[in-house]
Amino acid sequence: MTATVVAADADEALAGVADGSTVLVGGFGYAGMPFELIAALIRQGAGGLTVVSNNAGNGDVGLAALLKAGRVRKVVCSFPRQSDSYVFDALYRAGKVELEVVPQGTLAERIRAGGAGIGGFFSPVGAGTPLAAGKETRIIDGREHVLEAPIRGDLALVSAHRADTAGNLVYRRTARNFGPVMATAATTVVAQVTEIVPAGELDPESVVTPGIFVDRLVRAEARRLTVQGAR
Amino acid sequence: MTATAVREHTDRGPLSTEELAARIARDIPPGSYVNLGIGQPTRIAEHLPPDAGIVLHTENGMLGMGPAAVGDRVDPDLTNAGKVPVTELPGAAYFHHADSFAMMRGGHLDVCVLGAFQVSGRGDLANWHTGEPDAIPAVGGAMDLAVGAERVLVMMKLFTRDGAAKLVEECGYPLTGAACVHTVYTDHGVFETGPDGAVRVLETYGLTLAELRERLPVRLLG
Numbered sequence: 001m002t003a004t005v006v007a008a009d010a011d012e013a014l015a016g017v018a019d020g021s022t023v024l025v026g027g028f029g030y031a032g033m034p035f036e037l038i039a040a041l042i043r044q045g046a047g048g049l050t051v052v053s054n055n056a057g058n059g060d061v062g063l064a065a066l067l068k069a070g071r072v073r074k075v076v077c078s079f080p081r082q083s084d085s086y087v088f089d090a091l092y093r094a095g096k097v098e099l100e101v102v103p104q105g106t107l108a109e110r111i112r113a114g115g116a117g118i119g120g121f122f123s124p125v126g127a128g129t130p131l132a133a134g135k136e137t138r139i140i141d142g143r144e145h146v147l148e149a150p151i152r153g154d155l156a157l158v159s160a161h162r163a164d165t166a167g168n169l170v171y172r173r174t175a176r177n178f179g180p181v182m183a184t185a186a187t188t189v190v191a192q193v194t195e196i197v198p199a200g201e202l203d204p205e206s207v208v209t210p211g212i213f214v215d216r217l218v219r220a221e222a223r224r225l226t227v228q229g230a231r
Numbered sequence: 232m233t234a235t236a237v238r239e240h241t242d243r244g245p246l247s248t249e250e251l252a253a254r255i256a257r258d259i260p261p262g263s264y265v266n267l268g269i270g271q272p273t274r275i276a277e278h279l280p281p282d283a284g285i286v287l288h289t290e291n292g293m294l295g296m297g298p299a300a301v302g303d304r305v306d307p308d309l310t311n312a313g314k315v316p317v318t319e320l321p322g323a324a325y326f327h328h329a330d331s332f333a334m335m336r337g338g339h340l341d342v343c344v345l346g347a348f349q350v351s352g353r354g355d356l357a358n359w360h361t362g363e364p365d366a367i368p369a370v371g372g373a374m375d376l377a378v379g380a381e382r383v384l385v386m387m388k389l390f391t392r393d394g395a396a397k398l399v400e401e402c403g404y405p406l407t408g409a410a411c412v413h414t415v416y417t418d419h420g421v422f423e424t425g426p427d428g429a430v431r432v433l434e435t436y437g438l439t440l441a442e443l444r445e446r447l448p449v450r451l452l453g
Contacts, residue, residue, distance in 0.1 A: 028291045028328075029366070030307055030316035054328075081369035082314075092367055093383060100366050105332025105375035112329040125378045126335065128409035130360075131370065134277075161308075173325055174291050175308040180327040224307045230314040 004167025006196060006217045011042035013190045013216040014084075017155055019045040024111065024153035024182040025053040025063055029082075029227040033062040034159040034192050036220035041157070047071045052111070052151055054104065054178060056080035056088035064088070072097055076151070078104035083229030099177035104130065106148055108181055113151035115184025115213075123148055156186035159222075160209065163191060166199040167211025176208065176217050183213040192220040237453045238434040242428045245389075245418035245437040253278040255344060255386055255416050263341040264288055264334075266376055269313035272344040272386050286322075288340055290372040292331050295323030312372065332372070335379030343380035345373060347387045347412075352449040354412040354424035355387065357404035370407070377408030389417035389447075396447050398422060398430065419443070425452075 007013035014037060017023075023041070027033035042065060049072050056075045059065030064087040066072055075097055080088055090098040101108065103125050113121055126132045136147040158179040161172035169191055171179055183189050191209075196207035196219050246254060248271060256278035259265055266288045267273050276298065279285050287296040289311045295310060297318035305316040334340055349357040356377050360368040377383055387397055398415060415422040420435040420443060429450040432440055440453045 006248065029310065031310050031314075032308075079369045079371040081367040089367060093365065099367070101370050103370050104328070104372040104377075105335060108328035108332055123336065125374050127378075129374060129406045131374065171325070173308040173319070174293050174308065174310055175327055176327050177292050178328050181329045185363070193254070221333040222307075226307050226310070226316055227314040230310070 004211050004214045004217055006165060009023070010036045010192065010218045010220060011043060013218045014040040017041060017044055019046050020048045021046060021154040022050040022052065022152070023097055024156040024186050025051055026156070026158035026179040026182050027062070028054050028064065028174065028177040028178065029058055029230070030223075030225040032159050032171070032177045034157040035062050035223045036218065037157040037159075037190055037192050038062050039196055040071050042066055042071065048073045050074040050076065052076040052107075052153060054078055054107065056083060056085055056099070057080060058084045060087065061199045061223075061225070067091055067097065073197065074098040074100065076100040076107070077100060078102055078107050082227070084227060101131065108178060110148055110151040111178070111185045112181045114152035117179060118150060120147055120149050122146065136226050150196050151185065151226045152198065153182070153186035154188065156182040156189045158189070158191050160191050162195045162197060163193040163214070163217050164199045164202045164211075165198050167214035167217060168191065168202050168207040169209035169214060170202060170206055171208055180209050183209045188215050190216045190218065193219045194222050195219065237432045237440050239439050240434065240436045241435060241439055248274065250419055251386060251416060254421070255384060256382075258414075259285060259342055261285065264294070264339065266335070266340055266343040266380065268343065268345040268373070268376065269311075269371070270346045270386065272346060273311065273313065275344060275386070282441040288334065289317070290331050290335070290376070292326050292328060293319070293323060295320045307386050332375050332379070335375050338379065338381060340380045342382045342384060343376045344384045345376060347385045347393050347397065348404050349397050349399050350385050350387070350424070351399055351402050351428065352424060352428035352430045354410045355381070355402050356407045356412050357402040359407050360405045362405050373407050377411040382414070383412050384402050385412050385415045387415070387417055398447055398449055400428065400448050
């Protein structure tokens with residue numbers, strides 16, 4: 001992959017997304033949600049998307065706005081049902097969006113495997129439950145394990161805290177969540193950050209996502225939203 | 232196994248949610264790494280002794296989680312697994328999701344406490360899906376926690392609002408994990424699951440062991 005490009009804005013960074021793409025979307029609720037990149041994806045217009053994310057949208061913004069715009073064919077996530085997931089709930093109940101529920105750690109590890117060139121892995125999580133139905137199983141050390149497939153995206157959208165012009169990323173607190181694994185696992189990786197500093201100004205020891213994984217960078221203000229009705 | 236007498240607390244009613252949270256907190260060993268599931272188990276944190284060196288893990292990528300954040304301390308980048316703003320304690324660490332769940336599956340987490348719809352005598356857990364046709368299934372990290380933590384504790388009411396037992400012979404709801412629950416803490420008693428489905432009763436609240444035997448469809452060892 002060639003060097004990271006700093007895009008003029010989110011629209012430039014999201015140019016050329018094809019219909020039917022698989023899009024990995026970072027964030028856990030609103031923490032780490034790449035709001036400006038999703039807004040640009042909505043303007044860009046690609047539809048029939050498969051979205052891989054921890055949740056299926058909160059409120060009316062971010063991933064929920066993409067769903068509301070009718071661009072998503074399928075959601076792969078661990079936890080769609082929340083206090084404010086009304087956009088997804090309505091689409092799902094109307095049969096307008098497909099859902100694949102994946103245990104949260106399995107979701108993270110499938111994405112990690114996709115980014116690390118691993119062809120799948122056996123995990124004890126989900127063994128004996130409906131989520132293992134139809135999957136190959138194997139007894140390892142006396143315990144039933146389930147074969148899980150890697151996940152890769154055509155596009156990954158992540159929100160980090162700061163970047164340097166080499167594409168290195170650092171995150172902030174629990175907004176890190178899925179960002180580092182998703183950044184490894186897509187053909188095109190776009191990161192939005194609150195600040196882009198010249199190469200050399202980030203401490204190399206503190207870099208979480210090395211620039212090799214990042215294709216395009218966009219500077220954008222963080223939206224400071226908290227999930228309503230969280231408990 | 233040495234049989235110990237059941238402590239029957241019949242001079243009082245069932246435990247309140249706060250009393251139950253405090254009861255569970257007393258059984259969490261000092262120095263443990265602990266994950267408290269979303270919902271009621273999060274209340275256990277308020278009852279952990281501050282000097283016990285217990286470190287709270289939240290699966291969205293943090294060890295050393297502090298109490299809920301209020302006012303100026305609310306930071307949208309710092310939440311618990313229920314997406315409630317929280318604080319960080321000295322010695323806290325942040326990490327990504329794959330590392331967070333490696334801590335579970337890899338056996339590094341000592342204790343987790345989960346809510347439940349049903350638990351079977353063998354320790355099968357059902358807590359993610361009612362299986363109803365119009366229900367939207369949402370598993371989150373429950374299956375990973377159920378399989379991964381060294382000790383899996385359940386915090387729940389013993390009966391539904393309709394009076395149906397939640398400690399059952401076989402779970403009727405879709406499973407979260409098979410034979411994964413060790414101890415079940417309820418408003419009416421504390422129970423240890425067993426590999427043969429027989430449940431050891433450690434203590435009761437507001438009901439006698441004999442009364443529990445009439446109301447629970449599992450074999451109870453007193």
